Amino acid sequence: MSDLDKVLAHIDADFDNALDRLFQTVRLKSISTDPAYAAETRACAEWHSKDLETIGFASEVRDTPGHPIVLAKNHEAEGTKVLFYGHYDVQPADPLELWEGDPFEPKIATLPDGSKEIRGRGASDDKGQMMTFIEACRAWKAVTGKLPIPITILLEGEEESGGANLPGFLDAARDELGADVAMICDTNMWDKETPAITTSLRGLCAEEIFIHGADRDLHSGFYGSAAANPNHILARIIADLRDADGRIQIPGFYEGVPEPSPELLAGWEKLDFSEAAFLGEVGLSIPAGEKGRSVLEQTWSRPTCEVNGMHGGYIGDGFKTVIPAVASAKISFRLVFDQDPHKIRAAFREFVKARVPADCRVEFKEFGSGRAVAFEVSAPAFQRTQQGMSDEWGKEAAFVGGGGSIPVTTMIKEKLGMDVVMAGFGLSDDRIHSPNEKYSLTSFHKGIRSWARVLAAL
Template sequence: MAALDHILADIDRDLDGSLERLFALLRIPSISTDPAYAAECRRAAEWLRGDLAAIGFEASLSETGGHPVVLAHHQKPGAPHVLFYGHYDVQPVDPLDLWETPPFEPRMARLDDGRTVISARGACDDKGQVMTFIEACRAWKAVEGDLPVGVTILIEGAEENGSEHLPEWVAANRDALKADLALVCDTGMWDRDTPAITSSLRGLAYFEVFVTCADRDLHSGLFGGAAANPIRVLSRIVADLHDADGRVTLPGFYDGVRDTPPEVLAQWRDLDLTPESFLGTVGLSLPAGERGRMLIEQIQSRPTCDVNGIVGGYTGEGTKTVIAARASAKISFRLVDDQDPEALAESFRAFVQARIPADCSVEIVTHKGSRAIALPFDMPALNAAKAALAQEWGRAPVTIGSGGSIPIVGDFKRSLGLDTLLVGFGLDDDRVHSPNEKYDLQSFHKGTRSWARILAALAA
């Protein structure tokens, strides 16, 4: 549409102003995990509320029992309505001595490869990403006096603290959050010139297993060979969880796992993600997942099982010939498609119990799980966003899955019935959660332009 050209031109013209506003937000040390910064978290929320109100949103703060939520509305009767989610809180800055400049004094920097970046805590995660959307809305309002779709903006202040209180808040505020689609800008691009839409998130099931055999630690010379060793029992359980081809052996584990469409697999194959480029950066070289699956499938679209910790017996300096009385392990499963965390938990308990000797015992602690989230590959809003991103970046976006989990996306689906488009502009080298966090200027500028295009595409 003709108006879009004027809106994009306004974004270009006001880039310096956009950066000034972002820097003002970045200067607020809104560290949600440290109670000493509670007032700063509220100050960041107030800043966002004021900024959204200044561009015509009906904006307010809503209390959650923790840090407040920023809630803003722009109504557009007869048009689609979207719910945009982000967070204003940031990670702690430790270790402070590794920062090249103070983390809450944002600055522009030039990297060795010539890129210009914004350096500060929160530059990428998630203040810079949030402001790309707000600046796109600002440009629409400045040029057209309106937005092409109805928009509700929800910006929380405890994402880095596990989104404490937010699921309950969402469930209690369903009427205020009614929309046709949710948008999240807390993800990344495939590379610095190739945009990406995250169309699926793996779910999670997490367990702790405690195996107890004797009623106390035993002398291995006196009892070795006769007494059951809980470390050996636990090791067998862990070893039996996978077969020789890397598949998980729990009965029914793959129920609900769908095959990825051939055209998507072909797209992923063309990305040429190699063990050298992915595993080589962490000192490995051989994919350890399911045999016969591409590396990109193993980390994005296939379910997994991993042992996250295992403890038993004497682990101090020197030797102690002991048979431990107890051993424990932490075990997690990443889920895809329609896998059911509750059904998996039942299967896992039976699997473990079947491997416990009659005179030993086991305690299994089940932590809260989450289902996987996946968008239909032919979803109209997904295709509209893909077309908008292709226009801005000059190349087709990659539709990818995420190996990680973003629990609030599941809450949007369960509580609000909303599918979520995850479009972000972060890069692998943004040093998120680390010292010297940064956000590429190109990501910020073209990210803003991208959201302006996506809003127009969703209206159409």
């Protein structure tokens, strides 16, 4: 048997113990957003640091102005140096009455089809996911006495509460964190049988605008047509944002947006994806974005402009004939590739100002921004990760895009200068952030085996 075969056999034999270790960390209420759980959040960091020491890592719990960060290193081996990122904090479990059991007393549930899932807060996001990597390291150490490559592990305690202290930590510890590639296990598979590597994430720019008209709400019988109506002004602004083909009309908006490569598009076309089924799940049937673009293009490689909320005038029961003094909207942009969120924000504000009458005014409120991130899938780390995952699952791992944002990925690329391989084993129905969070037992088991193969390949 090869070393890898022995490691895989050990993972199978030790799986009950791996499951017990996952249960131990899920029982720790590391709710980072609630100060009442600060002590238990620290206890979780200390548990993981001690656990990593048992695998041969030199591990420390590093204090930050908020919750601590666990930093562990094992550089005994030669070869590709990996920085693995995970987060040990979790979302609050509220509302507790919607859980089928205690969210911090994990259990195994058997489904009608015979499959099993781990239930508990953090089972998927991110304790179960990050433990797949740690358990793979444990197996290599147990079988061969060392890890196959040099590894640094960084576990954050504030991912679910904004991650305010991570940027400063990355700056301060830059020299300690140097590696050839970073790995994150906090994403999903394509489906329950097809592993996936996320190669791009969209950035974000969000604004709230307030259109101010008269100095008070007006009687529409007395002032109708004569007085500017902020609702009308806001409606025109929103209508002008897109043309009839779905293209966003803000000047310069598409600067830095290239076409996806033919290779990437070809990979997406191979995926078993039904636009009708995707929209049908939410009661729709007609794609509403840019004409001539597939739904996968629209959600993975094209920028968006969405109105997330609107308010103006009387919206209670019954009717009130007023011209409101103010109307507001929350508008967000998902950004791709090299779009600059600061330029987008400035261009959007100019776009709005140009449509506000001289006797009215507009007020802007900023709600954060971040750049998109994308990686070249031909890089060796991506190819070797794909091979390891494909070997384990018996299906080629898909390179997929992500419609959302994971800020740490951009931070690692910009601050530490390395690619990030996002290889996760979650499923879209894992109910993360919601009651009854779960993680497929198969995902946990084969996730460990997958990482063992990836480490061998690297």
